[in-house]
Amino acid sequence: MVEMQEDGSIRLEIRYEGGDAESHQIDMTALGESLQGFGRIYAVIGHFAATGQYAKQMQALSVKTYAQEAEPKCFSVGALLSFATTSGWFQGLLPAVITAVTAYVLHRCSGNSEEMRHLRELLEQQYGKDQKMMERMMDTIDRLADGLRPSVRKSVAPVGSTCDRIDLYANGDRHQTIDQAVKDAVMSSEDEQLIGERPYSIIISEMDYDRRTCKIRLTDEDLSSSLDEDGHPPRINAVITDPAIEMEGNAYLQAFMTRKPITVKAKATLKDGDITRLYISDSA
Known part of the structure; x- marks a missing residue:
């Protein structure tokens, strides 16, 4: 279970596995592109979880993503989500909503709708039978996911070239794996x-x-x-x-x-x- 830290932040880790990463090294160009993608993905999703709103401009976001030093295991980058304000849209569910929406964004961009059920369960937990609010939130998340497609494509850049997969962690718990299948689906322009x-x-x-x-x-x-x-x-x-x-x-x-x-x-x-x-x- 992903929980908030005492300071109100969420600690994340982006772990690059296999390939060059086995030697605790990775191609800098691919890494830079990947971190740019993840930085925007987490900031936009964090802002939505904190405010219930989708903001396109970085300067409008109330959440910042910070890179942190991490112990060498494969090749990993620690990250911190820091919230300037929260409005109580997902009171008590903020970490769970962030990981669920992150999974949904990745799977929507790869043509996989399996994560829809888990996300809907979280929204139902928050809003009960208020179907109007549920549909409003899902519509916002869909627009958010479509807007993040360029960032998702950046985030998967190292897979297949300098690492085998990317594992995403929140407060020590792995919640997503991006492998070659996911990357190819994300990068495909076909309706697959x-x-x-x-x-x-x-x-x-x-x-x-x-x-x-x-x-x-x-x-x-x-x-x-x-x-x-x-x-x-x-x-x-x-x-x-x-x-x-x-x-x-x-x-x-x-x-x-x-x-x-x-x-x-x-x-x-x-x-x-x-x-x-x-x-x-x-x-x-």
């Missing part, structure tokens, strides 16, 4: 939707071992309604994020060599109801 992790049965038909990418065909109920010119299910691009890919004789390489089906856990992007890409995190 990112869905959560689940099992898939696949056949690996092509593999780039160095880049951890492959082409696969689905073998179960997730098959596309369309077939290719040879009458086969279409091949789908996939990214293997599972660290086990580095091990000799791993399950993915064995599946590729034998052309036998393998069950994997993966996130997927959808377009017009069809799977367009898999992000494989584990093998069964």
